[in-house]
Amino acid sequence: MATILVSSSRSAQGNTRRVASAIAAYLNADVISPAMATRDVLARADRIGFGSGIYWLGFDQDLVHQIERLPPMPGKDAFVFATSALPEPPFRQYLRRFRDLLEDKEFRVIGMFACRGAATWGPFKMVGGVSTDHPDETDLIAARAFATRLAP
Template sequence: MKTAICYYSYHHHNTLKVIEAMKEAGDVDLICVTTRQAVHLEEYDCIGFASGIYGFCMHPSVLEFAKQYLPEGKKVFFVYTYAGAKGKGAKDLRAIAEGKGCTVLGEFGCRGFNTFGPFKLFGGSGKGLPSQKDLAEAQDFYRRISQK
């Protein structure tokens, strides 16, 4: 299954680590939503959207990208990392995808290292996350949805 994962990951590249693990498990291209590039999502069987959770939501740049470039009727999935409160998680993306008649295969989330706000004073939360176990679970998740 030819897959593109469209992502935004800047705080500690936690989300990038997760989707790089998924890339090792299949035929996956990673597309950063903030770099200007020609986007041809039509050629993929399946499209993932990934980011950290910022203010209880996935990053707006990923939502905008999905609104603009996600073709109708694709298989989709969502990936996010967070410190401890995922809030809405992928809810908004799910609504965008379903509005385009896409099939949601699932979502994967795990905790990531965080130094935002007061956490910085104490050396951050979730040091060492995502863990090797998280990355292995991310690969299992991707292999599982690839069968669908």
């Protein structure tokens, strides 16, 4: 089964890139940037993973806009992965919003994975960094386990 991961990882640490690599290694998947995720490229995959760091309480806007530009992809399997410094707050359920975006495009969302990612920037730096050392080995093992649970 051909799998492509569309991943955006903006911070210097590349937290989401590391999670994408762990998932891609198990699924034997290519990892591409949002800009490369055109309809024609995605149409060649049986299953697509979309992931990013969380920036200002949402997924990377380049990734979001690229998905918004896609035509409907009826029944195409998709999954989601994300890293964030903090757990998702109840007042801004960005994971569900992102899932809704994919479902609006008629993807079949088969799984979602999220873990902490170190943030040492701006306001996070003022408190000495948040979730430093993440994703750690346990997070990457969990990401790999998530990949194993996806259908073959």
